[in-house]
Amino acid sequence: MDLNVYKIGGNIIDDPKKLDTFINSFCDCKGKKILVHGGGSIASELCRQLNIKVVMNQGRRITDAATLRVAVMVYAGWINKNLVASLLSRGCRALGLSGADGGCILADKRNPEPADYGFAGDLSDGSVNALFIQNLLDQELVPVFSPVTCDRSGQLLNTNADTIASALAVAFRSYYTVRLRFVFDSEGVCCPGSERHLPLLSRAQYVKLRDQGTICDGMIPKVENALRALEQGVGEVFIGNTCIQL
Amino acid sequence: MDLNVYKIGGNIIDDPKKLDTFINSFCDCKGKKILVHGGGSIASELCRQLNIKVVMNQGRRITDAATLRVAVMVYAGWINKNLVASLLSRGCRALGLSGADGGCILADKRNPEPADYGFAGDLSDGSVNALFIQNLLDQELVPVFSPVTCDRSGQLLNTNADTIASALAVAFRSYYTVRLRFVFDSEGVCCPGSERHLPLLSRAQYVKLRDQGTICDGMIPKVENALRALEQGVGEVFIGNTCIQL
Numbered sequence: 001m002d003l004n005v006y007k008i009g010g011n012i013i014d015d016p017k018k019l020d021t022f023i024n025s026f027c028d029c030k031g032k033k034i035l036v037h038g039g040g041s042i043a044s045e046l047c048r049q050l051n052i053k054v055v056m057n058q059g060r061r062i063t064d065a066a067t068l069r070v071a072v073m074v075y076a077g078w079i080n081k082n083l084v085a086s087l088l089s090r091g092c093r094a095l096g097l098s099g100a101d102g103g104c105i106l107a108d109k110r111n112p113e114p115a116d117y118g119f120a121g122d123l124s125d126g127s128v129n130a131l132f133i134q135n136l137l138d139q140e141l142v143p144v145f146s147p148v149t150c151d152r153s154g155q156l157l158n159t160n161a162d163t164i165a166s167a168l169a170v171a172f173r174s175y176y177t178v179r180l181r182f183v184f185d186s187e188g189v190c191c192p193g194s195e196r197h198l199p200l201l202s203r204a205q206y207v208k209l210r211d212q213g214t215i216c217d218g219m220i221p222k223v224e225n226a227l228r229a230l231e232q233g234v235g236e237v238f239i240g241n242t243c244i245q246l
Numbered sequence: 247m248d249l250n251v252y253k254i255g256g257n258i259i260d261d262p263k264k265l266d267t268f269i270n271s272f273c274d275c276k277g278k279k280i281l282v283h284g285g286g287s288i289a290s291e292l293c294r295q296l297n298i299k300v301v302m303n304q305g306r307r308i309t310d311a312a313t314l315r316v317a318v319m320v321y322a323g324w325i326n327k328n329l330v331a332s333l334l335s336r337g338c339r340a341l342g343l344s345g346a347d348g349g350c351i352l353a354d355k356r357n358p359e360p361a362d363y364g365f366a367g368d369l370s371d372g373s374v375n376a377l378f379i380q381n382l383l384d385q386e387l388v389p390v391f392s393p394v395t396c397d398r399s400g401q402l403l404n405t406n407a408d409t410i411a412s413a414l415a416v417a418f419r420s421y422y423t424v425r426l427r428f429v430f431d432s433e434g435v436c437c438p439g440s441e442r443h444l445p446l447l448s449r450a451q452y453v454k455l456r457d458q459g460t461i462c463d464g465m466i467p468k469v470e471n472a473l474r475a476l477e478q479g480v481g482e483v484f485i486g487n488t489c490i491q492l
Contacts, residue, residue, distance in 0.1 A: 049296060050295060050296070069324060072323050072324050072327050072328075073319035073320060073323040073324045074319060074323070075323070076322070076323045076326070076327045077318050077319040077320070077321070077322045077323020077324065077326075078315060078318050078319045078323065080322070080323075081318050081322045081344050081346050081347075081394060081396075081402055082318075082402060084344070084346045084347055084396075085346040085396035085400040085401065085402050086400045087400075088346055088349050088396065088400060089396075089398060089399050089400030090400075093348055093349060094346075094347070094348075095347045095348045096344065096346070096347045098327050098330070098342065100327055100330045100331040100334055100340075100342070101327075101330055101340070101341045101342045102339055102340075102341045102387055103334050103339060135385065139381065141348055148327060150327075150330075150331035150334065150335075152335060153335050154331040154332045154334060154335030154336075155331065156327055156328060156331050
């Protein structure tokens with residue numbers, strides 16, 4: 001049986017027309033499916049309104065206590081519940097989740113060495129409670145994940161949405177033929193300002209393009225997650241504008 | 247079998263020590279349980295930081311579009327996920343929900359006559375999807391509800407937490423012996439500034455005290471929800487500081 005794991009980010013979420021197109025296609029997709037969303041640009045905008053400095057390092061947000069609060073409010077609150085309500089209104093039985101809910105994705109606070117990312121969560125092999133999520137899928141529910149997790153002490157952690165999508169795809173690779181789709185407003189992997197998109201990408205090519213600076217910023221964790229998922233047995237990974245071919 | 251429905255508000259949530267006491271007692275409570283939370287004071291504080299005017303009428307918030315965004319962020323995001331993570335860290339398998347999730351509580355936007363409350367949700371007899379929530383309870387999960395719902399068109403709605411607690415208690419009255427407990431930082435129903443607490447309250451007494459102004463502000467919807475729940479078959483309703491007797 002197939003399982004489709006979709007990930008959307010801010011450039012889809014911020015644009016009502018693109019979001020609408022995505023949601024319609026997602027609802028039309030038959031079978032088991034999971035949605036993971038980011039929404040960094042909305043979080044950054046709220047940070048600015050609250051005079052909280054936005055600091056990024058290699059496409060990842062440095063999350064101090066004030067930024068964590070914004071991240072949890074925007075991701076697990078505003079974006080997650082709006083997506084769930086939209087899906088619901090189109091007949092898709094969406095259930096919004098953070099990793100804390102039911103303990104479905106437990107993370108560890110990232111090691112502050114070599115770079116301190118603050119309240120950022122990292123996932124490991126045992127992080128995903130696949131049984132719990134499987135139970136939801138069996139009830140014909142559609143899990144919608146915000147990029148928020150917690151650790152075993154109850155500390156909420158900001159966690160890269162691409163990483164979550166990847167970890168979910170890997171966790172279900174033994175039960176399903178898993179397709180992982182990073183959907184965004186571009187035809188594929190490229191550098192901002194460039195017209196080039198790559199139809200196929202090997203790890204060796206990635207390393208080369210990253211070192212040249214062609215693959216940069218938020219594309220780095222996206223591609224790393226994609227490659228890791230493939231190496232761990234996920235059937236297929238797309239990075240690009242797959243709205244029309246869901 | 248018993249079902250305990252607890253509701254906590256801002257005066258517990260805002261105070262780390264009281265919240266800690268409540269969470270420990272809640273975790274110790276055996277059997278099926280549901281937690282419903284408010285958190286209006288945190289939402290009001292964020293409104294102030296964002297220069298959004300806070301307008302209340304008879305203890306209920308008037309929710310324009312900007313206020314709705316704050317309410318969803320604070321209630322369904324920050325407060326809900328922190329409560330879930332805290333409960334989880336103490337071994338309680340909490341699952342955070344808004345009414346939108348799985349379509350478990352669908353509301354109608356409140357009639358703008360006689361007073362326009364904006365994006366405020368009202369519940370009716372068929373609002374609660376008891377089967378869905380029962381399914382979660384059967385899996386030994388502990389639903390934690392934020393006071394956010396949506397209507398069938400996918401519009402998120404701010405919904406009084408006391409009303410949600412009450413509707414949940416009523417929805418399960420045929421399956422369980424339901425105890426509904428409005429827990430807050432006071433020994434019972436009183437007027438701000440007064441030392442009087444009422445050990446027992448009838449509808450006739452309530453109407454008299456409300457008309458005198460002794461029962462006022464946020465206590466009005468609380469008592470109305472409590473009386474309605476009792477009239478609809480809920481076994482027992484407490485209003486007061488029941489932390490020590492959970």
